[in-house]
Amino acid sequence: MRWVTWEQVGVDRMACAWLILKHIDPQAEFLFVPAGHTPLPEGAEPFDIPGVRLSHHRGHCTFYTMVRAYHLSDPILDRIARIVDEADTVQDVMVEPVSPGLDLITRGIRLISPDDQTALARGKLIYDALYAQLTTEPA
Amino acid sequence: MQQQETPSWVLLIYKIPREPTALRATVWRKLKRLGALLLHDAVWLLPATPWTREQMQWLAVEIFELGGEAYVWESRELLVGQEQALVQQFQARVDTVYQEILAELEQEDADLLALSRKYQHTRTQDYFHSVLGQQVRATLLAARGGREA
Numbered sequence: 001m002r003w004v005t006w007e008q009v010g011v012d013r014m015a016c017a018w019l020i021l022k023h024i025d026p027q028a029e030f031l032f033v034p035a036g037h038t039p040l041p042e043g044a045e046p047f048d049i050p051g052v053r054l055s056h057h058r059g060h061c062t063f064y065t066m067v068r069a070y071h072l073s074d075p076i077l078d079r080i081a082r083i084v085d086e087a088d089t090v091q092d093v094m095v096e097p098v099s100p101g102l103d104l105i106t107r108g109i110r111l112i113s114p115d116d117q118t119a120l121a122r123g124k125l126i127y128d129a130l131y132a133q134l135t136t137e138p139a
Numbered sequence: 140m141q142q143q144e145t146p147s148w149v150l151l152i153y154k155i156p157r158e159p160t161a162l163r164a165t166v167w168r169k170l171k172r173l174g175a176l177l178l179h180d181a182v183w184l185l186p187a188t189p190w191t192r193e194q195m196q197w198l199a200v201e202i203f204e205l206g207g208e209a210y211v212w213e214s215r216e217l218l219v220g221q222e223q224a225l226v227q228q229f230q231a232r233v234d235t236v237y238q239e240i241l242a243e244l245e246q247e248d249a250d251l252l253a254l255s256r257k258y259q260h261t262r263t264q265d266y267f268h269s270v271l272g273q274q275v276r277a278t279l280l281a282a283r284g285g286r287e288a
Contacts (some may be wrong), residue, residue, distance in 0.1 A: 084239045090172050090198070
Protein backbone atom coordinates (compact mmCIF):
# COMPACT_ATOMS: atom_id res chain seq x y z
CA MET A 1 0.00 0.00 0.00
CA ARG A 2 1.11 3.57 -0.65
CA TRP A 3 1.16 6.28 1.99
CA VAL A 4 1.61 9.98 1.42
CA THR A 5 2.69 12.86 3.64
CA TRP A 6 4.29 16.30 3.37
CA GLU A 7 8.02 16.69 2.89
CA GLN A 8 10.43 17.42 5.74
CA VAL A 9 9.48 14.66 8.12
CA GLY A 10 10.01 15.13 11.83
CA VAL A 11 9.36 13.42 15.13
CA ASP A 12 5.70 12.54 14.47
CA ARG A 13 6.05 11.27 10.89
CA MET A 14 9.11 9.17 11.72
CA ALA A 15 7.09 7.58 14.50
CA CYS A 16 4.11 7.02 12.17
CA ALA A 17 6.23 5.40 9.46
CA TRP A 18 7.81 3.12 12.05
CA LEU A 19 4.34 2.17 13.32
CA ILE A 20 3.00 1.56 9.80
CA LEU A 21 5.88 -0.74 8.87
CA LYS A 22 5.82 -2.58 12.15
CA HIS A 23 2.10 -3.00 12.78
CA ILE A 24 -0.03 -1.94 9.84
CA ASP A 25 1.63 -2.47 6.49
CA PRO A 26 5.08 -4.09 6.36
CA GLN A 27 5.22 -3.48 2.59
CA ALA A 28 4.40 0.22 2.93
CA GLU A 29 5.73 2.59 0.30
CA PHE A 30 6.02 6.26 1.27
CA LEU A 31 5.47 9.23 -1.01
CA PHE A 32 6.22 12.86 -0.18
CA VAL A 33 4.62 16.03 -1.49
CA PRO A 34 5.52 19.66 -0.74
CA ALA A 35 3.63 21.16 2.22
CA GLY A 36 0.20 22.39 1.15
CA HIS A 37 0.40 20.62 -2.23
CA THR A 38 -2.93 19.50 -3.71
CA PRO A 39 -4.34 17.29 -5.03
CA LEU A 40 -2.77 14.42 -3.15
CA PRO A 41 -1.75 11.41 -5.26
CA GLU A 42 -4.65 9.03 -5.80
CA GLY A 43 -4.67 5.64 -4.15
CA ALA A 44 -2.28 6.66 -1.40
CA GLU A 45 -3.37 6.98 2.24
CA PRO A 46 -2.48 10.47 3.49
CA PHE A 47 -1.15 10.96 7.01
CA ASP A 48 -0.11 13.90 9.17
CA ILE A 49 -1.63 16.38 6.74
CA PRO A 50 -4.14 18.83 8.25
CA GLY A 51 -7.72 17.75 7.71
CA VAL A 52 -7.16 14.08 6.80
CA ARG A 53 -8.33 11.09 8.86
CA LEU A 54 -4.87 10.10 10.06
CA SER A 55 -3.73 13.44 11.39
CA HIS A 56 -3.80 15.58 14.50
CA HIS A 57 -7.10 15.39 16.34
CA ARG A 58 -8.16 17.08 19.54
CA GLY A 59 -4.67 18.31 20.19
CA HIS A 60 -3.05 14.89 19.79
CA CYS A 61 -0.33 14.03 17.29
CA THR A 62 -0.85 11.77 14.29
CA PHE A 63 0.96 8.86 15.91
CA TYR A 64 -1.60 8.95 18.74
CA THR A 65 -4.42 9.01 16.19
CA MET A 66 -2.96 6.01 14.33
CA VAL A 67 -2.49 3.88 17.44
CA ARG A 68 -6.20 4.36 18.10
CA ALA A 69 -7.43 4.13 14.51
CA TYR A 70 -5.80 0.72 14.10
CA HIS A 71 -6.79 -0.50 17.58
CA LEU A 72 -3.23 -1.28 18.56
CA SER A 73 -3.52 -2.08 22.19
CA ASP A 74 -0.05 -1.98 23.66
CA PRO A 75 0.81 0.15 26.69
CA ILE A 76 4.28 0.84 25.26
CA LEU A 77 2.73 2.31 22.11
CA ASP A 78 0.46 4.45 24.31
CA ARG A 79 3.50 5.68 26.15
CA ILE A 80 5.28 6.52 22.88
CA ALA A 81 2.12 8.32 21.76
CA ARG A 82 2.32 10.51 24.86
CA ILE A 83 6.02 11.17 24.23
CA VAL A 84 5.39 12.15 20.60
CA ASP A 85 2.43 14.32 21.69
CA GLU A 86 4.72 16.28 23.95
CA ALA A 87 7.50 16.42 21.36
CA ASP A 88 5.38 17.51 18.42
CA THR A 89 2.59 19.65 19.83
CA VAL A 90 2.14 22.24 22.53
CA GLN A 91 0.79 20.55 25.61
CA ASP A 92 -0.44 22.22 28.75
CA VAL A 93 0.76 19.26 30.81
CA MET A 94 4.24 17.75 30.34
CA VAL A 95 5.08 14.42 31.94
CA GLU A 96 7.68 13.02 29.54
CA PRO A 97 11.10 14.65 29.86
CA VAL A 98 12.46 12.71 26.88
CA SER A 99 10.19 14.57 24.44
CA PRO A 100 12.21 17.73 23.69
CA GLY A 101 15.32 15.58 23.16
CA LEU A 102 13.51 13.22 20.84
CA ASP A 103 12.27 16.20 18.83
CA LEU A 104 15.82 17.54 18.46
CA ILE A 105 17.28 14.19 17.48
CA THR A 106 14.66 13.47 14.83
CA ARG A 107 15.10 16.97 13.36
CA GLY A 108 18.80 16.27 13.25
CA ILE A 109 18.17 13.00 11.45
CA ARG A 110 16.28 14.88 8.74
CA LEU A 111 19.13 17.42 8.51
CA ILE A 112 21.77 14.77 7.88
CA SER A 113 19.58 12.71 5.53
CA PRO A 114 19.65 13.37 1.78
CA ASP A 115 15.87 12.91 1.49
CA ASP A 116 12.74 12.07 3.45
CA GLN A 117 12.85 8.43 2.45
CA THR A 118 16.26 8.02 4.09
CA ALA A 119 15.17 10.04 7.13
CA LEU A 120 12.23 7.68 7.73
CA ALA A 121 14.47 4.65 7.38
CA ARG A 122 16.94 6.09 9.90
CA GLY A 123 14.17 7.15 12.26
CA LYS A 124 13.16 3.51 12.52
CA LEU A 125 16.25 2.77 14.58
CA ILE A 126 15.36 5.52 17.06
CA TYR A 127 11.86 4.15 17.63
CA ASP A 128 13.01 0.55 17.81
CA ALA A 129 15.47 1.70 20.47
CA LEU A 130 12.88 3.76 22.34
CA TYR A 131 10.40 0.89 22.30
CA ALA A 132 12.98 -1.59 23.55
CA GLN A 133 14.07 0.70 26.37
CA LEU A 134 10.51 1.47 27.46
CA THR A 135 9.72 -2.22 27.81
CA THR A 136 12.38 -2.41 30.51
CA GLU A 137 10.87 0.26 32.72
CA PRO A 138 7.53 0.73 34.42
CA ALA A 139 5.27 3.39 32.89
CA MET B 140 14.63 29.03 16.30
CA GLN B 141 16.68 31.23 13.98
CA GLN B 142 15.62 34.74 13.26
CA GLN B 143 15.51 35.66 9.59
CA GLU B 144 16.90 38.91 8.19
CA THR B 145 13.44 40.41 7.73
CA PRO B 146 11.32 38.69 10.31
CA SER B 147 7.84 37.64 9.44
CA TRP B 148 5.08 36.82 11.86
CA VAL B 149 2.46 34.15 12.23
CA LEU B 150 -0.94 35.50 13.22
CA LEU B 151 -3.83 33.52 14.63
CA ILE B 152 -7.32 34.93 14.86
CA TYR B 153 -9.93 32.65 16.33
CA LYS B 154 -13.38 32.37 17.77
CA ILE B 155 -14.54 29.46 19.84
CA PRO B 156 -17.89 28.59 21.46
CA ARG B 157 -18.16 29.95 25.01
CA GLU B 158 -19.00 26.53 26.42
CA PRO B 159 -17.49 24.29 27.58
CA THR B 160 -15.11 26.61 29.35
CA ALA B 161 -12.47 23.91 29.83
CA LEU B 162 -11.91 23.63 26.08
CA ARG B 163 -11.61 27.39 25.67
CA ALA B 164 -9.07 27.40 28.46
CA THR B 165 -7.04 24.65 26.78
CA VAL B 166 -6.53 26.73 23.65
CA TRP B 167 -5.68 29.78 25.73
CA ARG B 168 -3.14 27.85 27.79
CA LYS B 169 -1.48 26.47 24.69
CA LEU B 170 -1.08 29.94 23.24
CA LYS B 171 0.43 31.12 26.51
CA ARG B 172 2.67 28.07 26.51
CA LEU B 173 3.90 29.00 23.04
CA GLY B 174 4.65 32.46 24.36
CA ALA B 175 2.36 34.09 21.80
CA LEU B 176 1.56 37.77 22.22
CA LEU B 177 -2.07 38.86 22.28
CA LEU B 178 -2.64 42.09 20.38
CA HIS B 179 -5.76 44.15 21.03
CA ASP B 180 -7.56 41.18 22.54
CA ALA B 181 -7.94 39.76 19.06
CA VAL B 182 -4.79 38.63 17.31
CA TRP B 183 -2.22 36.19 18.61
CA LEU B 184 1.26 36.78 17.30
CA LEU B 185 4.47 34.77 17.11
CA PRO B 186 7.67 35.24 15.14
CA ALA B 187 7.48 32.89 12.14
CA THR B 188 9.72 29.85 12.30
CA PRO B 189 9.04 26.41 10.83
CA TRP B 190 8.08 25.33 14.34
CA THR B 191 5.71 28.22 15.18
CA ARG B 192 4.05 27.94 11.74
CA GLU B 193 3.38 24.29 12.36
CA GLN B 194 2.15 24.81 15.91
CA MET B 195 -0.27 27.57 14.89
CA GLN B 196 -1.56 25.41 12.06
CA TRP B 197 -2.26 22.46 14.39
CA LEU B 198 -3.84 24.78 16.93
CA ALA B 199 -6.19 26.03 14.23
CA VAL B 200 -7.13 22.41 13.43
CA GLU B 201 -7.88 21.88 17.11
CA ILE B 202 -10.05 25.00 17.21
CA PHE B 203 -12.06 23.75 14.18
CA GLU B 204 -12.63 20.46 15.98
CA LEU B 205 -13.91 22.36 19.00
CA GLY B 206 -16.51 23.97 16.76
CA GLY B 207 -14.64 27.22 16.44
CA GLU B 208 -13.29 29.33 13.61
CA ALA B 209 -9.66 30.17 13.05
CA TYR B 210 -7.46 31.97 10.55
CA VAL B 211 -3.72 31.60 10.42
CA TRP B 212 -1.68 34.11 8.43
CA GLU B 213 1.92 34.86 7.88
CA SER B 214 2.74 38.53 7.44
CA ARG B 215 5.36 41.25 7.43
CA GLU B 216 4.98 44.72 8.80
CA LEU B 217 4.30 47.62 6.46
CA LEU B 218 4.71 50.50 8.89
CA VAL B 219 8.39 50.85 9.62
CA GLY B 220 9.38 50.80 13.26
CA GLN B 221 6.56 48.80 14.80
CA GLU B 222 8.41 45.57 14.48
CA GLN B 223 11.07 46.57 16.95
CA ALA B 224 8.42 47.42 19.53
CA LEU B 225 6.92 43.95 19.13
CA VAL B 226 10.28 42.27 19.48
CA GLN B 227 10.82 44.28 22.65
CA GLN B 228 7.51 43.09 24.05
CA PHE B 229 8.53 39.49 23.46
CA GLN B 230 11.89 40.14 25.06
CA ALA B 231 10.50 42.06 28.01
CA ARG B 232 8.32 39.11 28.93
CA VAL B 233 11.09 36.55 29.06
CA ASP B 234 13.49 39.03 30.63
CA THR B 235 11.04 39.58 33.49
CA VAL B 236 11.13 35.89 34.28
CA TYR B 237 14.89 35.70 33.84
CA GLN B 238 15.24 38.59 36.32
CA GLU B 239 13.07 36.72 38.81
CA ILE B 240 15.25 33.64 38.48
CA LEU B 241 18.42 35.68 38.98
CA ALA B 242 16.93 37.33 42.06
CA GLU B 243 15.91 33.95 43.50
CA LEU B 244 19.36 32.55 42.77
CA GLU B 245 20.79 35.11 45.16
CA GLN B 246 18.86 33.56 48.02
CA GLU B 247 20.79 31.26 50.27
CA ASP B 248 18.26 28.40 50.00
CA ALA B 249 17.39 28.76 46.31
CA ASP B 250 15.60 25.72 44.88
CA LEU B 251 18.00 25.02 42.02
CA LEU B 252 15.94 22.27 40.47
CA ALA B 253 12.77 24.37 40.38
CA LEU B 254 14.70 27.34 39.00
CA SER B 255 16.30 25.16 36.31
CA ARG B 256 12.85 24.07 35.21
CA LYS B 257 11.65 27.63 35.16
CA TYR B 258 14.65 28.53 33.02
CA GLN B 259 14.01 25.67 30.59
CA HIS B 260 10.37 26.62 30.29
CA THR B 261 11.19 30.28 29.67
CA ARG B 262 13.81 29.39 27.11
CA THR B 263 11.20 27.76 24.89
CA GLN B 264 9.56 31.19 24.64
CA ASP B 265 12.77 33.13 24.18
CA TYR B 266 12.38 33.68 20.45
CA PHE B 267 14.90 36.50 20.26
CA HIS B 268 17.68 34.96 22.31
CA SER B 269 17.87 37.27 25.31
CA VAL B 270 21.35 37.92 26.67
CA LEU B 271 19.85 37.64 30.13
CA GLY B 272 18.96 34.03 29.37
CA GLN B 273 22.61 33.19 28.83
CA GLN B 274 23.38 34.89 32.13
CA VAL B 275 20.74 32.79 33.91
CA ARG B 276 22.17 29.64 32.42
CA ALA B 277 25.71 30.52 33.52
CA THR B 278 24.52 31.49 37.00
CA LEU B 279 22.56 28.27 37.39
CA LEU B 280 25.53 26.19 36.32
CA ALA B 281 27.82 28.09 38.68
CA ALA B 282 25.32 27.72 41.54
CA ARG B 283 25.38 23.95 41.40
CA GLY B 284 29.06 24.15 42.08
CA GLY B 285 30.21 23.57 38.54
CA ARG B 286 32.04 25.74 36.06
CA GLU B 287 30.30 28.24 33.84
CA ALA B 288 29.37 26.78 30.49
